Amino acid sequence: MLTIALSKGRILNQTLPLLKKAGLEIANEELNSRKLILDTNLDDVKVIIIRATDVPVFVQHGAADIGIAGKDVLLEHGANGLFELLDLGIAKCKLMVAATSDKQLEQNILKVATKYVNSARNYFESKGQSCEVIKLYGAMELAPVVGLSHCIVDLVDTGNTLKANGLIPLDHIENISSRLVVNSASFKTKNLQIKNWVEAIEDNL
Amino acid sequence: MNTWQLPEGIDELTGNQAYKFEVLRRQLLDLYINKGFELVIPPMVENVDSLLLTSDSVNEKTFKFLDPASGKMLGVHADITPQIARIDAKRSSNKVEKYCYVNSILQTKADDFYASRSPIQAGAELYGSDDINTDIEAIELMLESLNILSIDPVVVSLGNVAIFNALIQTEDLTSVKISQLREIFTRRSVPDLSVFLTNNTLTNADKFTKLMHLEGNESILDEALKVFNDIDFAKSAIEDLIAINQQLKSKNINVIYDLAELKSYEYHTGVVFSAYNESYSKALAQGGRYNDIGKSFGKSRAATGFSFDLKFLSQTK
Numbered sequence: 282m283l284t285i286a287l288s289k290g291r292i293l294n295q296t297l298p299l300l301k302k303a304g305l306e307i308a309n310e311e312l313n314s315r316k317l318i319l320d321t322n323l324d325d326v327k328v329i330i331i332r333a334t335d336v337p338v339f340v341q342h343g344a345a346d347i348g349i350a351g352k353d354v355l356l357e358h359g360a361n362g363l364f365e366l367l368d369l370g371i372a373k374c375k376l377m378v379a380a381t382s383d384k385q386l387e388q389n390i391l392k393v394a395t396k397y398v399n400s401a402r403n404y405f406e407s408k409g410q411s412c413e414v415i416k417l418y419g420a421m422e423l424a425p426v427v428g429l430s431h432c433i434v435d436l437v438d439t440g441n442t443l444k445a446n447g448l449i450p451l452d453h454i455e456n457i458s459s460r461l462v463v464n465s466a467s468f469k470t471k472n473l474q475i476k477n478w479v480e481a482i483e484d485n486l
Numbered sequence: 487m488n489t490w491q492l493p494e495g496i497d498e499l500t501g502n503q504a505y506k507f508e509v510l511r512r513q514l515l516d517l518y519i520n521k522g523f524e525l526v527i528p529p530m531v532e533n534v535d536s537l538l539l540t541s542d543s544v545n546e547k548t549f550k551f552l553d554p555a556s557g558k559m560l561g562v563h564a565d566i567t568p569q570i571a572r573i574d575a576k577r578s579s580n581k582v583e584k585y586c587y588v589n590s591i592l593q594t595k596a597d598d599f600y601a602s603r604s605p606i607q608a609g610a611e612l613y614g615s616d617d618i619n620t621d622i623e624a625i626e627l628m629l630e631s632l633n634i635l636s637i638d639p640v641v642v643s644l645g646n647v648a649i650f651n652a653l654i655q656t657e658d659l660t661s662v663k664i665s666q667l668r669e670i671f672t673r674r675s676v677p678d679l680s681v682f683l684t685n686n687t688l689t690n691a692d693k694f695t696k697l698m699h700l701e702g703n704e705s706i707l708d709e710a711l712k713v714f715n716d717i718d719f720a721k722s723a724i725e726d727l728i729a730i731n732q733q734l735k736s737k738n739i740n741v742i743y744d745l746a747e748l749k750s751y752e753y754h755t756g757v758v759f760s761a762y763n764e765s766y767s768k769a770l771a772q773g774g775r776y777n778d779i780g781k782s783f784g785k786s787r788a789a790t791g792f793s794f795d796l797k798f799l800s801q802t803k
Contacts, residue, residue, distance in 0.1 A: 343767020352677075361597075362768060364674035460677060466769065468674075469643045469742050469762045472702060 283326045283474055284318075286345035288333035288354075292459050295371040296349050302485035303478065337363060337462065346467035346475065352457045353436060356400045364468050366479050367461035370486060376400060378452040379443050380432035381425055386410075386451065388431055394424030395434040404434070404454045422446040495596050495603030499797065507800040511588050511608070513634050514796070518586035518610050521627065526585050528569035534561040536572050536783075541752050544568065547593040562592045566607050567753070567779065567791065574613045575783030582614040588796060601768075601798060609773070611791030613780075618729050621757045621775060621790050625730075628771050628792040629739065632761055635799045637770060641740050641762045645747035646727055647754050647774070649710070652719035653697065657688050667694070671748050674698065693717075700745040704731050710745055726757060753779050757790070766802075770794060 285305075287293055297307065307328055311319040319328045329345060336350035337358040348363075353376055355365065376397065380386060391412040395401045398414050405412040415430055422442055424430040436457060437443060437450050461482065463475055492498070499507050519525060538545045538561070547564040563569060570585050577583065588608040596603050610627055612620050625642060632640050650671060654664055663686065670678045679698055683691045696713045700706050707728050714720035727743065734741055749758050749772070758774030773792025780787045 341767070360673050360675075365678065366674065366676050368677035368680075456681075458677075464767055465674070466762050466767050468701075469744070469760075470641050470764045472742050476702070 283347065283471065283478070284345040285326065285328050286336045286339045286348040286350075287328060287330050288336050288350050288459075289330055290333070292333060292349065292351065292372045293330065296369070296459065299369060299371070299482060299485065303481035305478075334358075340462055340464050343464050343466060346464055346471060347478065348462045349459055350462060351459055352455065353397060353400070355460060355462065356455065357397055359399070360462070362465050363462045364465050365460050365462050367483055367486075369459040369461060369482070371459045373456070373458045374436045374438040375450075376434065376454040376457055377437045377450045378404075378432055378434055378454065379422075379425075379437065379448045379450050381447055382449065383451055385425065385431045391432065392430040393432055393434055394421055394430035396421065397434050400454065401434040404452075422448055493603075495593075497602055497604060497797075499801075503801055507606075507797060510635060510800045511796060514608055514631055515586065515588065517630060517634065518627070521584075523584040523586035523610050526570065526573060526587050528563065528566060528573065528587065528589065530590075531560050531562055532569065532572075534559040537561045537563060537568055541568075543752065547595065547597070549592055549594055563589070564591055564593045566591065566609060566793065567611065567776070570611050570613075570791075571779040571789070572783050574787060574789070575780045575785040578785065579614065582612065582620075584610065584612050585791075586610040601795075604797075605795035606797040607793050608796040609791055609793030611789060613787050613789045616777065616788035618726050618733075618757070620788075621726075621759075622730060622733055624773055624790045624792055625734070625739075625759050626737075628759070628761060628773060628794075631794070632771060632799075637761075637763050637799070639740060639763065640770075641742055642734075643742050643744050643747060643760045643762060643769075644727060644730065645744045645758050646723040646756055647748055647758055648723035648756050649697065649714065649720045649745055650748060651755070652717050652723065653690060653693055653714075655719070656690050656717060659686075659688075668748060671698065671746055674746060690717075698746045701743060701747075704735075704741070704743060706743050706745070707731060723756065730757065749774060759792070770799060 287296055305326060306322040307319050317329060321328055333350055333354050336348040337355055337360060339345045340348035341362040351372055391410055393401050393412050394415045394417050396417060398416050401414050421433040421435045424433055426446055440450055443450060468475055515525060534550055537548060544565050549562040550559050553560045566587050566589055574583055591605055591607045593603045612624060629640060670682055676698060693713060700710050707724060710724045714724060747758060753776045754774045755777045756775030760769035760772035762769060771792055771794035775790040777788045778786055779789055
């Protein structure tokens with residue numbers, strides 16, 4: 282039995298066609314039901330659909346063997362006990378620092394508003410910049426505008442939201458896309474089965 | 487705060503749990519002692535310098551405090567292996583020495599391998615022989631230990647960190663880049679490796695990519711020989727695995743070869759192994775060769791061994 286954890290939302294819509302090409306299908310009735318563990322066209326593969334941030338946690342603890350999650354989520358989680366075997370090239374964007382101007386970054390202690398607390402801390406630490414991180418769950422762009430922080434660290438796709446709020450993208454921290462991760466113990470005990478799936482997905486990218 | 491509440495990651499065994507643990511501890515020690523291993527009980531606290539060796543990860547996991555009597559920094563043992571290295575170095579023996587132990591340890595943070603911060607580490611170590619038969623002896627003893635703990639079936643993952651270390655030697659990389667690369671291999675991140683290889687010019691870039699994919703059944707060993715044919719140290723590391731494979735094959739042990747496997751402690755230098763079972767999401771026992779570990783005590787002796795968290799394994803079915 283193999284369990285695959287998928288991230289809800291935008292990533293899911295782009296993941297399902299990739300899985301289908303690799304030979305794994307989930308019927309619409311299953312997707313639209315309230316079930317949390319979904320059956321697939323294969324008896325020995327089950328799928329769970331959960332919040333993106335929970336995917337690495339489920340995979341790390343072996344509740345799922347394989348997971349598909351954004352690199353942003355993996356960076357934040359630390360990816361302990363996970364092997365990151367494939368870049369699926371979907372849901373692409375960038376993790377960036379943005380502020381009203383680059384002058385804003387010149388602070389003794391930089392105030393950073395972000396959902397990505399660990400990534401932000403690691404990035405500024407690597408630059409030798411002291412910072413105070415303010416955790417927010419949404420509407421990051423508001424923080425510098427209302428004086429809550431000097432800058433934000435957030436995902437940037439088109440940059441339109443930044444622009445609309447008078448922010449400019451400054452430092453590029455990391456390229457983000459969805460990754461296929463595997464529990465490191467499952468990788469040993471179900472090696473062949475997992476490798477076959479990874480290859481099937483990779484061949485159809 | 488409730489005064490009866492334990493700190494995070496600290497736990498205790500009572501009643502049947504404690505009795506079960508004790509019975510298994512006795513059985514394991516009987517097994518080791520019957521096989522000629524000497525029981526050692528290293529102290530809970532030592533001078534920090536003796537405990538850490540050169541391992542950053544052991545350093546991070548060690549609780550330290552200032553000894554008002556001597557003015558020295560002391561540490562609570564977070565891993566027994568450095569202590570055994572000290573005991574062995576002090577003896578100045580030229581013979582093969584075998585040690586076993588079951589000890590409470592304390593770690594500042596729980597890691598993948600030890601889920602709690604206060605595991606009871608059980609293990610056995612063999613000093614003074616670089617022969618692959620010693621590695622096999624350690625692997626077999628690890629499997630016998632898991633058998634006593636009723637864990638079945640077991641998949642053994644075998645690798646050799648000397649391959650990665652030999653490959654790194656062929657490149658002119660700063661220590662920062664080396665630890666980045668090591669970290670990428672520990673996370674087995676194929677995408678991050680390809681980014682690293684794009685941003686850094688390495689003479690053997692293709693070998694790093696191939697190494698990351700060298701895992702599976704024994705057939706990958708021949709493949710590995712072809713890839714690393716021109717790097718002597720890597721080649722002999724693979725030949726060691728081939729020799730071990732020959733012996734394990736006859737013993738009907740389920741083995742997966744994973745040449746990209748790097749251990750979390752930097753002190754490993756050669757063959758590394760770990761045991762898995764489908765019901766568990768992490769390695770149950772692990773070990774490997776650490777030939778240079780005695781160096782900081784002035785005596786470099788070949789050494790190999792394994793350990794596991796007996797408190798955790800004694801409580802799971």
